[in-house]
Each structure stands twice: as C-alpha cells, then as structure tokens.
Amino acid sequence: MAKLKTRTANLYAIVGSDEAAVKREAAALAQKLAPAEAGEFGLETIDGAADNVEQAAGAIRSTIAALQTLPFFGGGKLVWLKSANFLSDDVKGKSANVLEPLEDLGAVINSGLSADVTLLISAVDPDKRRSFYKTLAKVAEIEVFDEPDMSRSGWEENAAEIVRSEAEKRALRFEEEALELFVLSTGGDSRVIGNELDKLALYGSGDAITSDQVRELVPVSRASVIFDLGNALGQHDVTRALRLVRDLLDQGETAIGILLATLLPTIRNLLLAKDLMERYRLPRPHAPFAFVSTVNRLPESATAHLPRKKDGTINSYALGLGAMNAHRFETDQLVDAMQACLDANLQLVTTQLDHQLVLTEVVIKLLGE
Numbered sequence: 374m375a376k377l378k379t380r381t382a383n384l385y386a387i388v389g390s391d392e393a394a395v396k397r398e399a400a401a402l403a404q405k406l407a408p409a410e411a412g413e414f415g416l417e418t419i420d421g422a423a424d425n426v427e428q429a430a431g432a433i434r435s436t437i438a439a440l441q442t443l444p445f446f447g448g449g450k451l452v453w454l455k456s457a458n459f460l461s462d463d464v465k466g467k468s469a470n471v472l473e474p475l476e477d478l479g480a481v482i483n484s485g486l487s488a489d490v491t492l493l494i495s496a497v498d499p500d501k502r503r504s505f506y507k508t509l510a511k512v513a514e515i516e517v518f519d520e521p522d523m524s525r526s527g528w529e530e531n532a533a534e535i536v537r538s539e540a541e542k543r544a545l546r547f548e549e550e551a552l553e554l555f556v557l558s559t560g561g562d563s564r565v566i567g568n569e570l571d572k573l574a575l576y577g578s579g580d581a582i583t584s585d586q587v588r589e590l591v592p593v594s595r596a597s598v599i600f601d602l603g604n605a606l607g608q609h610d611v612t613r614a615l616r617l618v619r620d621l622l623d624q625g626e627t628a629i630g631i632l633l634a635t636l637l638p639t640i641r642n643l644l645l646a647k648d649l650m651e652r653y654r655l656p657r658p659h660a661p662f663a664f665v666s667t668v669n670r671l672p673e674s675a676t677a678h679l680p681r682k683k684d685g686t687i688n689s690y691a692l693g694l695g696a697m698n699a700h701r702f703e704t705d706q707l708v709d710a711m712q713a714c715l716d717a718n719l720q721l722v723t724t725q726l727d728h729q730l731v732l733t734e735v736v737i738k739l740l741g742e
Contacts, residue, residue: 389518399495421457429459521561532561607698628728642695661693
C-alpha cells in the first residue's frame with residue numbers, strides 16, 4: 374500500500390486494483406470521517422458501481438450536487454462516492470458522457486470544498502494516466518492498494534510484505550519457506566490471504582507456521598507446486614522432486630513447460646549463485662531477500678550477466694533461493710545439469726520419448742542419484 378500526504382484536509386481517496394482491500398479500507402475510513410453528531414444525516418453515500426455509462430454519469434452528477442448542498446442542521450457531513458468503477462481504462466471510463474461530468478467534478482474539487490463538507494472517493498483499478506486521477510493525486514490524501522502484478526518478475530517480494538503485515542495482525546509467524554509457499558499459494562490476493570490466514574489461526578499452536586501446515590491447510594495452486602518443485606531440487610530431495618514432476622504432468626502441465634519454467638531456472642540460479650559466492654567469497658544468506666543487498670555491493674561488471682526484471686533490477690528473489698541452496702552442489706554437477714536440460718529440450722521437441730522419463734533424467738542428473 375502506498376500513501377501520499379497532500380494539502381487538502383477534507384478530501385480523501387482510497388483506490389487500487391486490490392478490490393477487497395479498497396472496500397475494507399474505504400468503509401473503515403468512512404466510519405471514521407462521518408461526523409457522529411449528525412447521525413444519519415452526516416453521511417451521504419453515492420453508489421459508484423455503475424452498470425453503464427448513464428449510471429456512471431448520474432453518480433458523478435449526484436456527487437457534485439451533494440458537495441454543493443449544505444449539511445442538514447449544521448455540523449458537517451461526509452459525501453462518499455463509493456466503489457466507483459468508471460475511472461478505469463474501459464468503455465465507461467473512455468466515454469465522453471462520463472469524462473465531461475468528471476471534468477466538472479474535478480473543477481469543483483480544485484475550487485475547494487466547503488469547510489463543513491468532506492469528500493471520500495473509493496475506486497477499483499483507476500487509470501492513473503487520466504486527468505481526474507492526477508487531480509486526486511495532487512489535492513487529496515490518497516491511499517493506493519494494488520495487488521502484486523504476477524506478470525512481472527519479483528512480485529513475490531511485494532506479496533510477501535502483504536502476508537507479513539496481515540499475519541502480524543493475527544499474531545501469526547511463518548517459517549521462511551512456509552511464507553514463500555503461502556505467498557505462491559495465495560497469489561497476492563488480499564481476500565484469499567485473509568481467508569487462509571484466518572484458517573491457519575484456528576489451527577495455530579503459537580509456534581511459527583511450517584511448510585507442512587501450509588501444504589495441509591492452504592489449497593494447492595499451480596505456482597505453489599512449481600515453487601515446491603524448485604525447493605525440492607534445491608534441497609536435494611530427489612523423492613519429492615520426482616513426485617512433484619509426476620503431479621504436474623498429471624495436472625496437465627506440459628513437459629517442456631516444466632523444464633523451461635522450473636527445472637532450468639532453478640539449476641541456472643543455483644549455478645549463478647554458486648559462481649558469485651565462490652568468486653567473491655559471499656556468505657550464504659539466511660533468506661532469499663537478504664542476498665540482494667550483498668549482490669548490490671558487487672561491481673557492475675560482476676552482475677552484468679544476471680537475470681533482470683523489466684525495470685532493469687536484478688531478480689534477487691530467485692537468485693537468493695539459489696544462494697541458500699548452492700552449498701549442496703558442486704559447480705561441475707550444476708554445469709552437467711544445465712547440459713542435461715539442453716539435451717532434454719531437444720528430446721522433448723524432436724523425439725517420442727516418454728516425457729516423464731526425460732524429466733526424470735534431468736532430476737537424477739542434478740541430484741546425482
């Protein structure tokens with residue numbers, strides 16, 4: 374969650390792509406801002422969840438009218454434009470019939486609200502490029518609750534922070550691997566995170582939550598199985614690795630997908646991490662995120678070959694996982710496993726060999742059993 378402090382004391386906005394968090398935080402803030410002495414007249418709620426352009430335009434005009442109407446019996450009032458869904462980059466958000474009244478609302482906001490009127494706007498997934506959003510960002514106290522973007526490398530770090538924050542509210546602690554598995558099982562969805570944490574709290578004993586508890590109580594996702602496979606490889610657990618390869622194939626995952634999305638990246642990160650640790654005498658990290666600070670102190674020439682995120686920064690999470698487990702492998706062993714991945718790739722696309730057998734050979738080559 375990002376928060377920007379701004380200059381207008383009676384204008385607030387709760388926005389973001391995390392619908393559950395936006396609704397929850399907006400409701401809590403509305404309860405706090407509504408003047409208690411005004412009773413039911415202290416809060417005027419306009420439903421912004423419009424089904425079409427006409428409803429969206431009507432909600433905006435109703436908001437303007439509410440802002441320009443003095444409170445009954447004095448004392449002040451809160452106007453809440455609730456769950457607005459017409460600020461997004463969609464048909465409603467692009468319609469001239471919506472943009473025109475939005476400009477009018479922006480003008481009312483810019484001209485300044487009456488001292489006894491407070492405006493709260495809550496909106497799901499607004500288009501931050503639009504002029505109205507930019508107006509809010511300048512004049513409102515705005516809080517942004519965005520879900521981690523799973524299409525971008527490194528989303529796990531943001532999701533892990535959400536989980537830690539929500540877990541602390543419930544007096545829950547995770548073992549490091551259990552936290553990583555929970556993050557991938559819940560995918561950064563705050564509603565799912567909350568529900569699954571509540572479930573873990575019911576069965577908690579006061580000790581840190583383990584990976585076995587997460588596997589037992591939290592529904593398995595494709596991402597968590599892939600993560601579990603990578604961990605099994607890194608931890609030199611051949612039995613679990615082979616079982617997870619079989620499970621993924623049984624779930625309909627393609628062999629080439631398992632190879633390129635899990636086996637190859639895991640082996641590559643083990644090799645990259647081990648090379649850095651041996652060449653520059655780096656210590657083994659206690660957690661994946663700790664490794665990035667160590668790597669960032671290296672000269673640029675030492676890190677130019679490392680995998681990068683879209684923003685150009687090092688994909689530290691995956692590399693950190695490799696660094697935690699690299700001590701279990703010899704460099705030559707990892708180089709041979711990379712060659713086994715290349716051979717497997719060729720076999721999968723040019724021969725009719727059994728896919729499970731091909732992947733099993735890669736696992737055995739890496740783990741040496």
